[in-house]
Amino acid sequence: MDFELSPTEKAFRDEVRTWLKANAPTEAEEPESAGQRGGAPGEGLRPAGAEGGPPPLKEWIDKRRAWQKKLHEAGYVGIGWPKEYGGRGATLMEQLIFNQETIAARAPQPINVIGLGMGGPVVITHGTDEQKRRYLEPLLSADEIWCQGFSEPNAGSDLSALRTRAEDRGDHYVVNGQKVWTTLAHVAKWCLLLAREKPADNPRAGLTYLLVDMESPGIEVRPLVQITGDAEFNEIFFTDVKVPKSQILGEAGEGWAVAMTTLLHERGTLGMALATQAQVTIGEVAEHARKLGRGGERLARQRIAQHHIEARALQLNGYRAITKIMKDGIPGPEGSLMKMMWSELNQRMTETAIDLMGPFGQVRDGGSWQYSFLRSRANTIEAGTSEVLRNIIAERVLGLPRSR
Amino acid sequence: MDFAFSEEQEMLRRTARDFLAKESPSSFVRKVMETEDAYDPDLWKKVAAQGWTALGIPEHYGGFGSFLDLVVVLEETGRYLVPGPFFETMAMAVPALLEAGTDAQKKEVLPLIARGEARATVAFTEPTGRWDAEGVALAAQRAGEGWKLDGTKLFVPGAGVADYLVVAARTRGAGEDGITLFLVKGRPAGMTVKPLSTMDMTHRWYEVKFEGVTLPADALMGEPDKGWTPLKRALDAATAGLCAEMVGGAAQVMEASVEYAKTRQQFGKPIGIYQAVSHKLADMLLEVESARSVTYYAAWAVDADAPDRPVAASIAKAYTSDAYRNIAGNGIQVHGGIGFTWEHDMHLYFKRAKASEVTLGDATYHRELVAQSLDL
Numbered sequence: 001m002d003f004e005l006s007p008t009e010k011a012f013r014d015e016v017r018t019w020l021k022a023n024a025p026t027e028a029e030e031p032e033s034a035g036q037r038g039g040a041p042g043e044g045l046r047p048a049g050a051e052g053g054p055p056p057l058k059e060w061i062d063k064r065r066a067w068q069k070k071l072h073e074a075g076y077v078g079i080g081w082p083k084e085y086g087g088r089g090a091t092l093m094e095q096l097i098f099n100q101e102t103i104a105a106r107a108p109q110p111i112n113v114i115g116l117g118m119g120g121p122v123v124i125t126h127g128t129d130e131q132k133r134r135y136l137e138p139l140l141s142a143d144e145i146w147c148q149g150f151s152e153p154n155a156g157s158d159l160s161a162l163r164t165r166a167e168d169r170g171d172h173y174v175v176n177g178q179k180v181w182t183t184l185a186h187v188a189k190w191c192l193l194l195a196r197e198k199p200a201d202n203p204r205a206g207l208t209y210l211l212v213d214m215e216s217p218g219i220e221v222r223p224l225v226q227i228t229g230d231a232e233f234n235e236i237f238f239t240d241v242k243v244p245k246s247q248i249l250g251e252a253g254e255g256w257a258v259a260m261t262t263l264l265h266e267r268g269t270l271g272m273a274l275a276t277q278a279q280v281t282i283g284e285v286a287e288h289a290r291k292l293g294r295g296g297e298r299l300a301r302q303r304i305a306q307h308h309i310e311a312r313a314l315q316l317n318g319y320r321a322i323t324k325i326m327k328d329g330i331p332g333p334e335g336s337l338m339k340m341m342w343s344e345l346n347q348r349m350t351e352t353a354i355d356l357m358g359p360f361g362q363v364r365d366g367g368s369w370q371y372s373f374l375r376s377r378a379n380t381i382e383a384g385t386s387e388v389l390r391n392i393i394a395e396r397v398l399g400l401p402r403s404r
Numbered sequence: 405m406d407f408a409f410s411e412e413q414e415m416l417r418r419t420a421r422d423f424l425a426k427e428s429p430s431s432f433v434r435k436v437m438e439t440e441d442a443y444d445p446d447l448w449k450k451v452a453a454q455g456w457t458a459l460g461i462p463e464h465y466g467g468f469g470s471f472l473d474l475v476v477v478l479e480e481t482g483r484y485l486v487p488g489p490f491f492e493t494m495a496m497a498v499p500a501l502l503e504a505g506t507d508a509q510k511k512e513v514l515p516l517i518a519r520g521e522a523r524a525t526v527a528f529t530e531p532t533g534r535w536d537a538e539g540v541a542l543a544a545q546r547a548g549e550g551w552k553l554d555g556t557k558l559f560v561p562g563a564g565v566a567d568y569l570v571v572a573a574r575t576r577g578a579g580e581d582g583i584t585l586f587l588v589k590g591r592p593a594g595m596t597v598k599p600l601s602t603m604d605m606t607h608r609w610y611e612v613k614f615e616g617v618t619l620p621a622d623a624l625m626g627e628p629d630k631g632w633t634p635l636k637r638a639l640d641a642a643t644a645g646l647c648a649e650m651v652g653g654a655a656q657v658m659e660a661s662v663e664y665a666k667t668r669q670q671f672g673k674p675i676g677i678y679q680a681v682s683h684k685l686a687d688m689l690l691e692v693e694s695a696r697s698v699t700y701y702a703a704w705a706v707d708a709d710a711p712d713r714p715v716a717a718s719i720a721k722a723y724t725s726d727a728y729r730n731i732a733g734n735g736i737q738v739h740g741g742i743g744f745t746w747e748h749d750m751h752l753y754f755k756r757a758k759a760s761e762v763t764l765g766d767a768t769y770h771r772e773l774v775a776q777s778l779d780l
Contacts, residue, residue, distance in 0.1 A: 001472065001704045002406045093405060286778050295780035305774040309698070309719045316697035319407040327408070337690055387679070393689055394682035398662050401677045 003319075005097070012094050016101045019074060024107035025067065061111060061187050068110035068142035077140045078116055085124055085132060086140050092326055096272050103276040114183060115139040115146030117270075118262045119192055126209075126250040126258050135190070135211070147188035149179040149212070149236060150259065157388045159194070160203035160256065164238065166195035166210060168252075173197075173210065175218075175241040181382070185221045185234035188214050193243075194259050197252060207255035211247045218242075228374045263384075270383070271338035275318040278311040278342055278349070281372075285353050288369070294356050307349045314341050337397075340389040343379035350376045407700070413476050420480040423454060428484045430749050436487040437605040441564040443488045451490065452520020460498060466515035471499075471641065475648040475703040482649030483656045485606045485752055489523050489562030495645025496561075496638070497524030500570040503634035504585050504625040513568055513587070524568035526638070527557040527588075527612050535639075535765040537580040537632050542614060544573035544584055549621045551586065553614040561763065563597050563610035570625065571614075572635055580632040585625035592617050604759035606752060640717040641706045643764045647699040647717075647724040650760050654695060654728045657735035657753045658688040664739055675738075684734050691727035698723045715777040722770035725761040732757040 005013060071077050080095045081087025090098070102109070110116060116139070123135050138144040155162040164177025175195055185191065191212040198206035214221075218241040223231035250258040286304055289295045295304075321334045350373040354361040361369065380386040394400040409417070427450055436444045451457060459474040461467020474494055481490055498517060501510055501524075516522035532539050542555030553573055563569060569588040576582035591597065594617040600609045626634060662685055665676030675681050702720035705713040732754040736743040743750040761767070 001408065001410075001700070001707075003704070005405065286780060289780060295775075301775035301780050302768065302771050304778065304780060305722070305771040308774055308778060309723050309771070310694075312719055313694035313698050313723055316407070316701050317694055319405060320693075320697055320700075323405065323407045334693075337693065341690060341694070387683070390683040390686040391679065393686040394676070394679075397689060398676075398682075398685055400662065400665060400682050400685065401674050403677050403679055403682065 005093070009093055009097060013097045013101060016076070016098055017105070019076070020101060020105040020107050023070060023074070024102075024105050025063075026106070064108060064111035065142045065145075067108055068112060071110055072141050077110055078120060081120060081124065081136075085120075085136050092322055096322060099273045100276045103273065103280055106280070110142065111184075112139060112142050112145050114148045114188075114192070115144075115190075118148060119146040119190070122192065122209075122249060122258060122262050125261050130246075131211075131249070138189075144189035145184055145187050146190045146192065147182050147185045147214070147234075148262070149182060149185075149191045149193040151181045152178060153180055157385055159259070160207070162194060162196060162207075164193070164195045166193075166197050166208050166243070168197060171245055173208070173243045173245065175210070175212065175238045175243055177238050179236040179238075180224070180233075182221075182234045182236050183232055185214070185236050186223060190214065191236070192249075192262065194255050197255075204256040206253055207259070208252050209249045209255035209258040210243050211249055212238075212241065212243050213247075216241050216243070226375075227377065228371055230371075230375075271321060271335045271342075272318045274338060274342035275311075275315040278314055278345055281346065281349050282308050282311045285349050285356075288353050289356055292356055300352075300356060303352050307345065307352065310341070310345050311349075314338060314345065317341070334397075336384065336389045336392045339383065340380075340386050340393075343376075343386060346379050347376045407697075409472070409476060409700075413473060416473060417476050417480065419454075420456075420477050421483070423450075424480055424484040424486060428481075428486045430485075430752070433485050433487055433606055433752065440599060442606060442608045443565045447486070448488060448490075448523070449520060456490070457494065457520045458518040460494060461514050461518050462502075465510055466518040471644075471707040472703055475645060475700070478645050478648040479652035479655075482652030482756075485653065485756060487606050489525055489565055491645060491649055492525035492562035492566070493517060493523045496526040496642040497566075497568065497570055499641035500526050500585070500625075500635065500638040501587075503638045504570075504631060505587065506622070506625065508622065509587050509625065516567075522567040523562065523565055524570065525560060525562040525566040526570045526572070526642070527560045527563065528572050528635075528639075529557065529559045531556060531558050533559065533762075535769060537583060537636075538578065540572045540574050540583050542571070542573045544575050544586065547618055551619045551621075551623065553586070553617045553619065555614055557612040557614075559600070559763075560610045560612050561607060563612050564599055564608055569612070572631060575629050577629075582629045583631040583635065584628045585631040585635060586619055586623045587625050588617075588619065588623060592619065594618075602759065604752075604755040606756060607759060609759075636714070639764060640702075640714050643717040643721045644699065644702040644706050646760060646764055647695070647702060647720045650724045650728040650757070651692070651695050651699050653753050653756055653760075654688075654692050654724075654731045657731050657750070658685070658692050660749075661685060661688065661735045661738040668740075681738060684738060688731050688734060691731055695720075695724040695727040715774060718770040718773040718777075721765060722767040722774060725767040725770070728757040729761055 068077060075088055076098065078086060079088040079090040079098055083089045120136060120139055123131055139146060150159060152162050152164060164175065164179065166173040166175050177195065191214055193210045193212045194207055195210060196206060197208040200206035218239040220237040222235045224233045224235060225231050226233065285307060289300055289304055294300050317338060350369065353369045354373045391403060395402055427447060436442055456477050458467040459469040459477060460471045478491060478495060501513055513522060513524065517524060529535060530539055530541055542553060542557060544551050544553050567590065571586045571588055573584050573586060574582055575584040594615045596613045598611045600611060602609050665681055665685060666674055668675050698720040702716040705716040736750045736754060739748065739750055742748050
């Protein structure tokens with residue numbers, strides 16, 4: 001066992017730290033979400049567009065896009081990708097260090113989260129050379145933003161129940177259907193779309209994975225206002241949208257396998273970032289308690305200490321998982337465990353923060369803790385509900401019989 | 405970064421597991437737990453022959469291996485509920501001797517322990533049941549060249565078969581100042597050791613009474629009144645060691661429950677197919693793995709003498725205490741009626757979990773120490 005960084009890793013950490021210090025916007029300049037804005041006492045959260053509601057998202061998105069460009073110019077976007085595809089070929093430890101440094105510096109994430117976390121890795125794994133040449137560079141530079149069209153009104157946890165159709169018309173497909181919970185759809189250029197090409201007895205067969213131009217005729221994007229008042233998510237309606245066959249990722253009809261790569265990347269790389277996020281959040285909760293003068297209360301001390309203990313366990317689980325990946329090469333289903341643990345911990349931490357304020361938590365914090373508290377309810381739903389993750393752990397790690 | 409045990413340590417783990425599966429199966433544990441001291445001298449000899457009683461003792465005192473090596477073995481002794489004062493000797497008394505003992509004391513006792521010829525424990529808690537410095541009230545006074553001890557130690561694990569006792573006594577004041585440590589050899593006149601009827605029968609606790617017990621001058625460990633600092637360091641090591649035993653027990657309960665859920669059929673299907681059962685098991689995995697992470701880190705921090713070793717030990721004990729209790733309780737639930745019978749082993753783990761929870765401070769006590777580390 002050894003928790004020290006190597007000299008090269010230390011040098012990389014110092015380089016990143018110095019660069020972030022000089023270049024990263026402060027939280028006040030650029031809050032983590034459009035919803036995390038300051039506000040006058042008494043101002044709660046209101047729906048987007050309503051009086052007192054969030055400012056237009058456009059301004060926030062423009063800032064985030066500019067931030068990613070700056071990161072990209074410095075060589076800090078997609079650092080884990082191979083060099084030939086515009087990445088840096090960074091080791092897992094370097095990726096971990098980079099994540100930890102950006103989160104600890106409270107620097108914002110790049111705008112193109114879906115593209116960087118899922119789109120790029122899928123193109124690198126399944127794309128043709130032509131596709132790699134076309135899509136990767138503008139993805140890294142944030143010139144083109146990506147979104148993910150998987151979930152549908154009747155296909156949530158049961159993704160293979162999706163009904164959006166891709167009809168084969170020779171050299172192109174015609175897509176009809178509806179997608180939902182689509183982050184960034186209103187500003188995206190490309191959509192990772194999973195659609196049904198052929199009906200089949202096995203619902204996982206006959207799916208095709210397409211990369212759809214969001215500027216195509218027949219696409220309508222409607223924002224969905226969430227319980228925070230923000231509109232991070234959208235519905236997308238597809239009406240007779242023409243998609244050329246050059247836009248297939250992987251093989252036609254083999255979309256399920258491609259989709260699974262997407263999700264593996266989503267859950268695999270997420271774990272450590274979440275663990276670091278939890279470290280930051282618990283630090284903020286403790287600071288919040290001190291400022292409110294409630295740190296001396298026995299029950300508050302117990303709750304905050306317990307959060308700290310769980311956040312530390314999460315981080316150490318991540319270190320063990322990373323050690324395992326460095327030795328064995330492949331991310332296991334442990335990513336599911338970390339995501340599940342973080343999402344439930346984050347709900348408890350943000351609830352403690354609200355509870356510490358008593359009735360004031362309901363009215364006057366200007367949105368910040370209220371926003372985090374409300375937003376945390378999505379954590380156990382998005383990117384795999386806690387129920388689906390427990391099924392994955394039961395079946396793939398413990399080897400229990402499949403429940404469905 | 406490398407947060408894993410070495411190849412050699414993994415080999416030690418496999419050897420320990422194979423050895424204990426053969427030498428300490430539940431039939432053996434059940435036989436030994438019915439004896440007065442829940443101790444089997446033959447098993448001790450075999451364990452010493454494996455070299456485990458030398459682990460964590462420096463080579464110049466006749467030992468070999470590191471504290472981390474010891475932790476590997478403790479996880480397996482916890483898994484097999486091995487009766488006898490192995491944890492007390494190796495994870496409580498040895499660290500206390502290393503931290504506070506004089507060179508003469510170490511030279512006398514550590515080689516005997518390493519060779520398997522002596523057992524030892526630490527007598528800390530008293531009738532107040534406290535694991536902090538305030539709890540130490542047993543009076544020690546100078547008497548001629550030596551010392552005189554009066555008072556009662558309670559819940560002392562393994563004292564019935566211990567050849568040496570490290571005793572925390574009060575020489576002045578209250579709290580951390582004025583605690584003095586003594587090494588008591590054998591049973592001096594005025595000292596009585598009485599077994600308590602513990603719920604967890606696999607591990608015996610004792611009442612140790614000191615009524616005008618006189619000790620020679622060389623029984624003093626380190627400096628008078630300054631015993632708390634080394635003792636707290638020893639307790640951190642003991643805490644990491646106890647957590648390792650708890651992790652082993654929790655892992656065994658989880659594995660047995662998973663196996664049962666795969667084979668036990670109800671409504672024509674294995675019960676593990678039902679999410680009400682499988683999600684409990686998924687939560688057990690989360691708790692076992694997290695308990696491993698915090699425990700291994702605490703063990704590393706003790707071994708490497710990292711600055712965060714006390715808080716690492718508290719994080720481990722708080723988490724693992726809750727985890728083992730939850731897992732053992734859910735283990736009974738998953739097994740249903742059979743899990744509630746005396747014949748099934750689940751109750752042995754459930755009781756061990758509960759006893760371990762309060763040993764060296766419960767989760768509430770350690771959470772408070774964590775809160776202090778956060779400047780709350």
